[in-house]
Amino acid sequence: MPLDADSVDRWIAEYLGTFAACARGEVDMATLLPYYGVPLIFTSADGVTTVMTDDEAAAVIQSLIDGLRANGYHRTEVLHPEVTMLNSSSAVYRAAMSRRNSQNEEIDCPTVTYIVTDDVAGPRIVLLAAG
Numbered sequence: 001m002p003l004d005a006d007s008v009d010r011w012i013a014e015y016l017g018t019f020a021a022c023a024r025g026e027v028d029m030a031t032l033l034p035y036y037g038v039p040l041i042f043t044s045a046d047g048v049t050t051v052m053t054d055d056e057a058a059a060v061i062q063s064l065i066d067g068l069r070a071n072g073y074h075r076t077e078v079l080h081p082e083v084t085m086l087n088s089s090s091a092v093y094r095a096a097m098s099r100r101n102s103q104n105e106e107i108d109c110p111t112v113t114y115i116v117t118d119d120v121a122g123p124r125i126v127l128l129a130a131g
Helices: 005-023 027-035 056-071
Strands: 038-046 046-051 073-087 090-101 106-108 111-120 122-130
Touching: 005 027, 005 056, 005 073, 005 090, 005 111, 005 122, 027 046, 027 056, 027 122, 038 056, 046 056
Parallel strands: 038 122
Antiparallel strands: 038 046, 073 090, 090 106, 090 111, 111 122
């Protein structure tokens, strides 16, 4: 099914809900992993990580979740989302991500950019850039 801005926005909202549930321990990593494609590129001020297997992706994502759990992460509030369609099978999603604890206090608020592609397996994040 071709992507459009509304479907990307809904899909990211679903992904963020699953991510938060995984971070809270309500679902396991196997529920979250299908949202990511491999190869997968993570980039931040700390550098670039390219993962080539599902196991590598799971390890990187688990590390991210462990760090957020240590800070009391509970959910993400999306601020000022923008979707730019590249073509019918790929899009750029960019937003400030206000990460919140269970008291609804902001932990941090990075700007995150995702490249989402749609193939036979459905939409997948293939690049995650945090700044």
